Amino acid sequence: MPDVMSQRVFGGNVCLQLLPRAAYSARDAAQSQTLGVTLERQQGVHAIDSDRRVDFDTWPGVLAYTPIGVEVFSESASGGEYLLMRLDEPFASEYLPAVTHRVQSSGNRRALTLAREMRRLLLAAQPDQLALEQCALGFVGLTQPTIEAPDKVAPASFARVLDQIAEQFHQPLTLEQLADTYGHNVLRFLRDFTQAIGLTPHAYLVEVRLQAARRMIERTDLNLASIALDTGFAHQSHMGSAFRKYLAMTPSQYRSRF
Incomplete structure (x- = not known):
């Protein structure tokens, strides 16, 4: 930690x-x-x-x-x-x-x-x-x-969607799947989710995967390629792109730091 x-x-x-x-x-x-x-x-x-x-x-x-x-x-x-x-x-x-x-x-x-x-x-x-x-x-x-300012979307309405992402972030997820959980069509889901959370569903999913990868790098000795696949990234370079974009360092640099 x-x-x-x-x-x-x-x-x-x-x-x-x-x-x-x-x-x-x-x-x-x-x-x-x-x-x-x-x-x-x-x-x-x-x-x-x-x-x-x-x-x-x-x-x-x-x-x-x-x-x-x-x-x-x-x-x-x-x-x-x-x-x-x-x-x-x-x-x-x-x-x-x-x-x-x-x-x-x-x-x-x-x-x-x-x-x-x-x-x-x-x-x-x-x-x-x-x-x-x-x-x-x-x-x-x-x-x-x-x-x-009052919230326009009730927080409880997305609890099931956030639970689904937390449980299935390592799998491919589609807007249709998440919209079905929300109970509305994909256009309304995309609008409401982005308004309520401040991130698009894809950006939120990448953040959840990034957090999971960081914890695995901090707490395990697994190689980076395995961590990338275990946390839902398509491959190690995909995970590396997320680390560079949001943390300004590579996964290897993050591991050497922590």
């Missing part, structure tokens, strides 16, 4: 953290303003500024903003990769809206795009400070003012 990737920017006032997929039980008293976005699906139980624990099922592309003083308890048996930004005062008061409760939005394509770019930069051997700062400012800008 890789360590948490962390980098401070803007004179140390902002800390960017890439949290790996791992079981956890944590309580955060929110002594700093935080912005976070999910990079993969995560399920567990949480309590937001209360003692009442409720189940959660969070998709990729969920942007959450938690102000100072709002305590968050969260627990998950498997976790999920998560990009977290902690902002110190007075930086937060200058750039973030004044709210008293935790707010979030799902299907935030811009947030997911920025989070994936920051993941690529944080995983680099020598992170580009200017590029990280630009991404961080773009991330902060997402809170103005649409974070509380």
Whole structure:
């Protein structure tokens, strides 16, 4: 399991953290303003500024903003990769809206795009400070003012589709198969899925395969060709293209790092 990737920017006032997929039980008293976005699906139980624990099922592309003083308890048996930004005062008061409760939005394509770019930069051997700062400012800008816009597609409507992808990502999947699970035609499925998650079904499937390949590289000694086939890539070079595009390194470089 890789360590948490962390980098401070803007004179140390902002800390960017890439949290790996791992079981956890944590309580955060929110002594700093935080912005976070999910990079993969995560399920567990949480309590937001209360003692009442409720189940959660969070998709990729969920942007959450938690102000100072709002305590968050969260627990998950498997976790999920998560990009977290902690902002110190007075930086937060200058750039973030004044709210008293935790707010979030799902299907935030811009947030997911920025989070994936920051993941690529944080995983680099020598992170580009200017590029990280630009991404961080773009991330902060997402809170103005649409974070509380209502979701147009109910999250529960895609639970069965996400379960299907999680169970069958190593197999060829078609839009027709996924649309059948959703219960509507392929055009409506494509529109609703992209709006709800912030990624097309194909892009989401590639991300799930990429996450699975990363875990196998980190935790096993299997050769890369076998890992590629086991995680649904057509061949090793196909997996390599995904690693270079989304992580800016080859699978061999990723293995040597972790």
